[in-house]
Amino acid sequence: MEKGSLPTKLPPKTPFQKALEEVFKKVALRREADYKQAVIQADNLLEDIIKRLGFPNIDSAISQKKLTKEHLSNIDELWLAHKAKVKMASDPNFRLTQEEAKKLVSVYEAAFKEWGIL
Numbered sequence: 372m373e374k375g376s377l378p379t380k381l382p383p384k385t386p387f388q389k390a391l392e393e394v395f396k397k398v399a400l401r402r403e404a405d406y407k408q409a410v411i412q413a414d415n416l417l418e419d420i421i422k423r424l425g426f427p428n429i430d431s432a433i434s435q436k437k438l439t440k441e442h443l444s445n446i447d448e449l450w451l452a453h454k455a456k457v458k459m460a461s462d463p464n465f466r467l468t469q470e471e472a473k474k475l476v477s478v479y480e481a482a483f484k485e486w487g488i489l
Contacts, residue, residue, distance in 0.1 A: 387488055390416055391480070398469070398476045406472035407459055413479035414456040417449070420486070429453050445481050452478040 390412070397409035418429055426432035433450050440446050452475045459465045483489045 387416065387483075391483065391489070394476060394479075398472050401469070403467060403469075406469050407465075407467055410452070410456050410467070410472050410475045411460060413476050414453055417453070417479055417482065420483075420488070443482055443485060445478060445485070448478045449482050 394409045394413045397405045397412065400406060421429050421432050426437060432438040433446065438446060443449065455475060459467060480489065
């Protein structure tokens with residue numbers, strides 16, 4: 372793959388937008404379990420995109436430097452959001468405020484916008 376370019380196998384907008392609407396609805400709810408689920412779902416949407424682009428997962432795409440700032444300007448923030456999701460999914464005691472969840476979801480949203488999916 373040429374540096375700075377990505378394959379064009381991005382998801383169709385309509386189903387993706389519907390899935391992301393569910394993320395936005397959940398992050399607006401008052402229960403921690405709901406907005407945790409919103410972050411997990413946003414990360415799952417990212418994983419789907421990463422796989423469509425030909426990478427096995429976000430971890431390998433970033434750690435092997437196959438996905439860089441040349442492909443996505445907020446890659447560092449996206450990496451931190453993904454790591455928070457992994458910790459959240461594996462640690463039942465992980466605490467997340469609604470404000471933190473909204474910030475994490477906005478990181479995913481910015482990436483999706485930059486890729487032209489939204």
